[in-house]
Amino acid sequence: MDENYPVELLLNLLKIYSPSGKEKEISNFLFLELRKLGFNTEIDEVGNVKAVIGKGRPRIFLCGHMDTVKGMINPYIRGKVIFGRGAVDAKSSLAALICGAKKFKEICDKGEITLLAVVDEEGYGKGIRHFLSKCNEKYDYAIFGEPSGTYGLTVGYRGRILLKISCKASKAHSSIPQFFDNAIYKAKNIIDELLKIEEKWENIKEEFFWKPSLCVTKIKGGNSHNVIPSKCDMVVDIRIPPNMMKEVKKEVMKIIKKNENVYVKKLSENPPFLESENSILVKLFLESIKEISGREGRLIKKTGTSDVNDFAEKMKIPCVVYGPGNSKLSHTEKENVSIIEYLESIEIIKNTLKKIIDYENKRSIQ
Ligand SMILES: [Zn+2]
Structure with a gap:
């Protein structure tokens, strides 16, 4: 992957205005873009883009949302920071998952990655619900893309009625x-x-x-x-x-x-979502944050709700939520993400995927 690609991809996603219910353009863009990156891509009835790369076990599920709240903010770079609607919630997370998965596949041919870019997360979760209602696949691990900060990892969301x-x-x-x-x-x-x-x-x-x-x-x-x-x-x-x-x-x-x-x-x-702090996925992710950044990862429990809630309830597999950016800026006029932290999060995702493969290999040998 060209070293400028991650920033280009994020800027391209930010340029397309995609409030909930109006994701058609970004969905078409990602369909073609993921295909160019070597994924097998399809768009489902509600506009979710599903892209698969690699094969075999483990099967890792990555999910990010394409929609944002309303109110376009044209993207621009000031210093080493990218501003724009969705820069935090959650186009930088989605772009980081895409780049992390692609970079991982460049160094490892084991394991299958399914990347799902969903619609309507900021609305009523129509995208993930549609996917779950049709999905008979079994996955082994899941990472959802939402801002946790590059050195944070979200392991809990409250439920909602x-x-x-x-x-x-x-x-x-x-x-x-x-x-x-x-x-x-x-x-x-x-x-x-x-x-x-x-x-x-x-x-x-x-x-x-x-x-x-x-x-x-x-x-x-x-x-x-x-x-x-x-x-x-x-x-x-x-x-x-x-x-x-x-x-x-x-x-x-x-x-x-x-x-x-x-x-x-x-x-x-x-339903509420809570991933155990002893979960192997949490452990590998925290190790990965430490290896790449030298910092201790921080576990976060959020008061809101996201697409992972329904997914984790149905799939009952290890799930975590990760992405660069300060979630306090979500939905505000000041949404921005540091380029350095964005690029670091991509390395952390790539390294985590590699660690999952290594862990599974060790397990199958034993
Ligand atoms: Zn979000």
Whole structure:
């Protein structure tokens, strides 16, 4: 691989505006680009690009997303830093996986790599869900591309439940409110009760990752300025650490069920993700960070949710999440990544893939 290629590839990805739902151009670009790099490529019904290189065991799955949040920032380089929409979340991670895999294949003919570039990670995870619904393949290891910083490795994401709560009442003239239920007041009461459990969770003496949280993210109610509201709908976004899914669901449902004429619909659910710190993949990755950079790798548990949650739940194989860039800059106007750290992350990925092969070889000899 030409030494300028990684930066060129990243700039090319950043030049294509690809907010969730509008990934066609970047998907076509990657289809051709990965083919040029020697991968067998295909595009599925929803626009995911699947690219395979090499064959045999182990089978390693790499996954990054092509979409970004809305708001184009034209890419530019200042000093040794690349700016642009997606520079952090997560086109530098995706490009690092692609370059890391290609460079690995230049030095090792063992093992098969499947690279999946998905759509809609920032939306509703349509890309990974479609892939999982069709996939009967078995993989041995998986690395997802999301910013962890070049010397960090993400091993946890909380789970998520998204609920729509609808409060109903009958319409009546607003000059006689004392005789009728008001759907907006009902919603207010529910919010007050939800905030009480949120406060209780906040007081749990643990890091953020190990506490549930909830947030009312949308609300809409009322019919007219002179009618007692008959309807109020709200969306509640609940984030849940591993081992608390059942408990949290029960607590929230108890509040909702206490109220008459209140209905709930689950809009989506993602399981929590937690990779054991003793997992061989975590061990090899940390060794790789140390070998390439001389630094101790740092394990990270994130409060959000990503595509790895659904994948790990279904596949039950070692999974980690890695990529250059400071995730605090994700979705901001200041997204940028250091070229040096980006290039270093590529070497770390390549070295990790090599270490997986060496580990598997040793295991098959024993
Ligand atoms: Zn992302």
